[in-house]
Amino acid sequence: MVDNAIAQPPAVGRFSRRSFRAKFILVVGAAVLFDLILGGGIAIWNVQRLSHNATQQVGEGLTEASEEYLRTYINTTAERADLLLDQVHSEVESLANSMQGLIDNPDLRQGLGTTIEANSQLRDDLVYDAAGNWAQNTGGASVISVWSYLLGPDKKPLPEVDALVRQSAAFNLFAPGLLATGAPKLQMYYVGPKDRPIMRTTPYSQQAQTFDKLYPGHNNMNFWDFFFPGVYEGWQNWIKNPSSRNVTSYITTTAPYIDAITGKLIVSFFHPLWTKDRSDVAGMTAADITLDQLAGVVQSVNIARTGFGFLAMSNGNVIATSKAGEEILGLKSSDVGGQGVTGINRSLRTSSQPAIASLQLPQDQGTTIKHIFLNRDGEDVPYLVVLKQLRPANLWDGKSIVQETMSLGFVVSEREIYHALIAAQDNISKATSRIVDYQLLAVLVSLIIVLLAVFAISGRITAGLSALTDAARRLQNKDYSVRVKVQTRDEIAEVGHAFNRMAEEISFHTENLEKLVDERTRELEDANEEITTLNERLRSENVRLGAELDIARHIQMMVLPKANELNDIQQIEIAGYMAPADEVGGDYYDVLHESGRVKVGIGDVTGHGLESGVLMLMVQSVARALQEKGSDDPKMFLEVLNRAIYKNIERTNSDKHLTLAFLDYHDQNVTLSGQHEDVLVIRRDGAMERIDTGDLGFPVGLESDISAFVATRNLPFASGDIIILHTDGVTEAESPSGELFGFDRLCASAHDYRSGGADEIVRGIIADLMAHIGTQKIHDDITLVVMRHR
Secondary structure (H helix, E strand, O other): OOOOOOOOOOOOOOOOOOOHHHHHHHHHHHHHHHHHHHHHHHHHHHHHHHHHHHHHHHHHHHHHHHHHHHHHHHHHHHHHHHHHHHHHHHHHHHHHHHHHHHHHOHHHHHHHHHHHHHOOOOOOOEEEEOOOOEEEEOOOOOEEEEOHHHEOOOOOEOHHHHHHHHHHHHHHHHHHHHHHOOOOOOEEEEEOOOOOOOEEEEOOOOHHHHHHHHOOOHHHOOHHHHHOOOHHHHHHHHHHOHHHOOOOOOOEEEOOEEOOOOOOEEEEEEEEEEOOOOOOEEEEEEEEEEHHHHHHHHHOOOEOOOEEEEEEOOOOEEEEEOHHHHHHHOOOOEEEOOOOOEEEEOEHHHOOOHHHHOOOOOOOOOEEEEEEEEEEOOEEEEEEEEEEEOOOEEEEOOOOEEEEOOEEEEEEEHHHHOHHHHHHHHHHHHHHHHHHHHHHHHHHHHHHHHHHHHHHHHHHHHHHHHHHHHHHHHHHOOOOOOOOOOOOOOHHHHHHHHHHHHHHHHHHHHHHHHHHHHHHHHHHHHHHHHHHHHHHHHHHHHHHHHHHHHHHHHHHHHOOOOHHHHHOOOOEEEEEEEEOOOOOOOEEEEEEEEOOEEEEEEEEEOOOOHHHHHHHHHHHHHHHHHHHHOOOOHHHHHHHHHHHHHHHHHHOOOOOOEEEEEEEEOOOEEEEEEEOOOEEEEOOOOOEEEEOOOOOOOOEOOOOOOOOOOOEEEEEOOOOOEEEEEOHHHHOOEOOOOOEOHHHHHHHHHHHOOOOOHHHHHHHHHHHHHHHHOOOOOOOOEEEEEEEEO
C-alpha cells in the first residue's frame, strides 16, 4: 500500500479571520453596525433636512426682502430722475408758451418789441465784428448773435432779421426769471426759424466769439444744419404726420455733449415754436442742464457698502455713474465729435466685463433683477443688477428725432446685499455640524459596547464548533479513533453525533480501500491501451483519405481546359478561374472545341467536397463524349446529358444535382441553353446586358426528363464583345462585415477592365473579389469564365 501525500490546510486559530467565532462576531457586529448606521443616518438625514429647510426658508425670506427693497429703491430713484426732467421740461415749456403766445398775437408782439426797443436798458444794440463777420450786442439780459448770412451789404441785419430781433426782445423779460428759479439750469436760449436763425441766450456771454473758436466754419452754414441737423426737419414732419411723434411731449432732448461755452457735459431740452397757422416751425426755446444734475440723482444711490447706480441710454451708452461704478462696470470713455456738438461714448457694449457687455436693458416699465458675475482681481464675484426704465422722451440722435427710453440701473455685490442671509446660513450650518458630530459619537460608543457584548457570548456559542474542528483535523491526520464529546442538545450536538458515525464508517471502509484502488488502476490501464490502438487506426485512415482527396483534386484540376487548347480557338479569346472552397470543389466549367464550333459549359453542384467533385467529373466526361459524338443541337445535348447524370446519381444513391448552362458559339452568334446564374454581356461600345437563364432549363439530375423545360436563346457576339460566366461563389462572397460582393460589383469590375484581354479581365475581377473578401473565410467554390471576341 502506498500513501499519497495530501497537502494539509493551515490550522485555523480561535481568533483568526477564518474562524467561525470571528465570522460570528463579524456578522453580528455588521448587523448591529447596520442598524446603528441606519438609525443614525435617518437621524442625521432628518437634522440635515431640517437645516436645509430652515436655510431655504430663511434664504427665501431674506432674498425676497432684499429684492423688494431694491425694487422700491430703484422705483423711488427713477421717480426722482423723472421729476427732475419734468421740472426742466415744465420751465422750457413755460418759456416756449410765452414766446408762442407772442407769435400767435403779432400786434402784441410788435408793440412789446417796440416798447422794449425804446428802453435803453432792455434794447439790443448790435455791433458788427469785422474779424468774425457777425453782429452781437455788447451786454444786457441776454446775448443775441446775428450770423454773417443774416447781414446785408451794410453789415447790418437784413430788414426781416432786424424785425425778428425786435420781436424776440420779449425773451429778455421771460428767460432770466425762469433761469433763476426752479431746477438749476446752465442757460436758456431762443433760436429763430431756419431762414432767420438768430440766437438769444441768457445769461450774457461771449457767445459768437466762443463759437468762432470752437466751431470753425459755423458762420458760413445755416445754424440749424450745422449744429442740430435733422431736428428742424423732424419737427416739420410732426406737422405733416402727427402720428410720427411717438411721445406726447414736444420736448426734444439731446444726448450728453460738451458745451462749447462752459466746457461741461450738458443735456439740452428743445421745444419747437410754430407759426401762427401751425404750418411750419418758427424756431425754438431751449434750456441746458449739466450732466452733474442727473449724475447727482444716480450718485446719491447708497446700497450696502459698494453698491452704485448708473443711467444708460437705450443704445447702452452710460451717461451718469460714479467713478467706482465706471471701474466696476469696465467702461471705456471716448469723445464722439461732429461738426456741431461733441458727445461722449461710454457704452455698456464695449465693457471689459463680458456679463456687462451682453447685459440686456429692459424693454418695458417693469423692474428687472438679474444675477451676473463680474471679474474682480481675478475672481468671479456674484453681483445683482436691478434695471428700471424712465419715461420715454423724444431724442435727437445726431441725424433725426427718435424715441428714447433711458434705463436706471443699480449694481450691488450679492455678498454685501445678502450678508445677513450668508451669516444666518453659516450659523445654521455650524449648528447642524455639531448635531451630526454628537450623533456620530453616540453611534461609535454604542458600536463598541455591542461588540464587547458579542465577543463575550461568542465563546460559549462556538465551543462545540471548536471541538468538531479539532476532531476533523485529527481525522484528516488518519486518527480514525477520534470521537467528539457531545455536551449540548442543540443542532451542534446533532452534528457531533453524525461526525462520530462518519468516523466509524471511514474506519471500516479504509481497510478495503487499497484493494479497490488496485482494481480500478488495472481497468484504467486496459482502457488506455484500447484508446491508443484506436488513435493509431484513425491516424492511418486520415492519411489515406487525405491522399485520396489530393488525387481527386488533382484529377479535377487536370480536366480543366489547358491554355494551349484555349489559344487554338481563333475567333474568341477565353480565360477561366476556379478555386474550390474545400480540397475538392463542386463547380464545373469546360471549353469544347471541334470543327470551328465552340461549346462553353459552366455549372455548380450542390454542396462541395469529394461527392460534389465526383459529380462534376461525371458531367465533364458526359459533355466531352457528346461533343465528340457530334451532337450539335443544344437542347438535345442538354437532355441527353441530364438522363446520363440522373441515372448515375440514382445508382450512387446520391442527393446531389447541379445548375448547368452551355454557350454554343458559331459564326459571330452564341446560343445559350440551360439554367444557371445570370450571364453578363459587355458590348464593344461599353453597353452592358444581363441575361436571365431561369427560363432556359432545369437543375440537372433532379428529373430523368427535362425536355419540357429546356430552351435556347440566341445572342449576337461580334468583334470586341465580352461574355462573362460565373458561379454563385462570386456574387455571394462575403466581406468581413457580411456584405455580399453582388452582381452590381461584378458588373462594375468587369466594366473597369473591359479594355484588356480575357486574362486581364479575369485577373482584375478576381483581384477586386479577393479585396472585398479580405480576411473573411471563403464558404463556396469560385468559378469565373471570360469570353472575348477577337
